[in-house]
Amino acid sequence: MSSNSAALAFGPVVRAMREAYRNGGNAMEAARALLGADANLPMAVLVAYDLQAGTYVDSARAQPGRTETWCSQLADLLRPLVTHSPSSILEVGVGEATTLAGVVEQLGVTLRWAGGFDVSWSRIDAARGWLAERHVAAETFVGDLFAIPLADGAVDVVYSSHSLEPNGGRELEAVGECLRVARRAVVLVEPLYELAGPDAQARMRSHGYVRGLRDAAESLGARVVDYRLLPYTGNPLNPSGVLVLEKDAQSPATDQLAWRCPLTHAPLTPEGDLFLAADVGIAYPVMRGIPLLRPEHGVVASRLADTMRR
Ligand SMILES: C[S@@+](CC[C@H](N)C(=O)[O-])C[C@H]1O[C@@H](n2cnc3c(N)ncnc32)[C@H](O)[C@@H]1O
Numbered sequence: 227m228s229s230n231s232a233a234l235a236f237g238p239v240v241r242a243m244r245e246a247y248r249n250g251g252n253a254m255e256a257a258r259a260l261l262g263a264d265a266n267l268p269m270a271v272l273v274a275y276d277l278q279a280g281t282y283v284d285s286a287r288a289q290p291g292r293t294e295t296w297c298s299q300l301a302d303l304l305r306p307l308v309t310h311s312p313s314s315i316l317e318v319g320v321g322e323a324t325t326l327a328g329v330v331e332q333l334g335v336t337l338r339w340a341g342g343f344d345v346s347w348s349r350i351d352a353a354r355g356w357l358a359e360r361h362v363a364a365e366t367f368v369g370d371l372f373a374i375p376l377a378d379g380a381v382d383v384v385y386s387s388h389s390l391e392p393n394g395g396r397e398l399e400a401v402g403e404c405l406r407v408a409r410r411a412v413v414l415v416e417p418l419y420e421l422a423g424p425d426a427q428a429r430m431r432s433h434g435y436v437r438g439l440r441d442a443a444e445s446l447g448a449r450v451v452d453y454r455l456l457p458y459t460g461n462p463l464n465p466s467g468v469l470v471l472e473k474d475a476q477s478p479a480t481d482q483l484a485w486r487c488p489l490t491h492a493p494l495t496p497e498g499d500l501f502l503a504a505d506v507g508i509a510y511p512v513m514r515g516i517p518l519l520r521p522e523h524g525v526v527a528s529r530l531a532d533t534m535r536r
Pocket residue numbers: 271272275276282318319320321322323324325343344345346349369370371372386387388389390391392393
């Protein structure tokens with residue numbers, strides 16, 4: 227498909243998704259129906275979550291007890307991995323940071339760095355508002371789970387909270403990328419298809435959710451140290467489980483976060499209103515203060531790189 231025909235095909239999909247959302251329907255389902263697909267297209271995942279921006283903050287405000295219980299369960303899983311030395315944590319698919327903020331608050335340890343990224347700009351915008359309101363110091367940016375703009379082993383612990391979930395069919399890539407960026411461990415809190423009952427499994431299949439996360443991790447050579455359903459889950463038809471993967475941390479932790487160009491893995495440096503990978507002449511913009519670090523955001527700008535080097 228040429229890029230122009232791709233654009234023409236995407237127009238009706240995005241319109242159908244917006245329409246479904248406005249009418250209280252499921253936007254990803256609308257995209258799957260229109261495309262006759264079982265899995266969720268990356269662009270459909272992005273549009274569906276972007277449309278929902280603000281709803282997680284609303285629900286954290288409306289039901290603070292549920293958010294607190296969720297975050298405390300996650301903090302209990304992360305604490306043993308971050309207590310022995312000042313550590314950094316990264317939430318992939320951070321959404322509106324309602325989980326990240328609560329995790330940082332409830333961990334009760336000093337962190338070297340905390341941050342998260344999401345494919346959706348609107349959700350990161352909502353996340354920044356929530357973090358500011360909670361007085362939680364954490365860095366957020368737009369990024370893609372399948373091309374995280376960070377160096378190998380850049381963060382001590384990489385974790386997720388139901389963000390691999392909609393990316394069914396791409397389990398190997400998702401787990402592999404989390405393992406690449408983690409120095410010490412990966413903690414995936416996701417619906418675990420293989421441990422779920424038949425009704426939940428049917429629902430997960432119909433939503434195009436991830437399956438076989440443990441198999442994916444093991445086939446990548448990861449060491450599984452925990453794998454089970456969790457006591458607290460937001461939706462019994464989408465039972466949350468945990469998969470903990472430990473790594474032998476060989477490289478020493480660094481104070482500076484090592485950014486990388488998601489297209490080339492060349493070093494990437496924040497430079498005012500952009501991020502620059504000077505070695506390869508690629509720049510990434512910052513929109514309303516939010517870095518846009520998905521591969522699609524890369525601008526080939528050799529002239530800019532040369533000017534800034536001088
Ligand atoms: C169910 S929400 C969970 C959000 C957050 N982790 C939490 O606990 O509130 C899933 C999130 O994953 C994000 N996501 C899905 N696929 C992604 C991808 N490929 N890269 C980055 N974020 C992604 C979505 O945009 C969405 O915000």
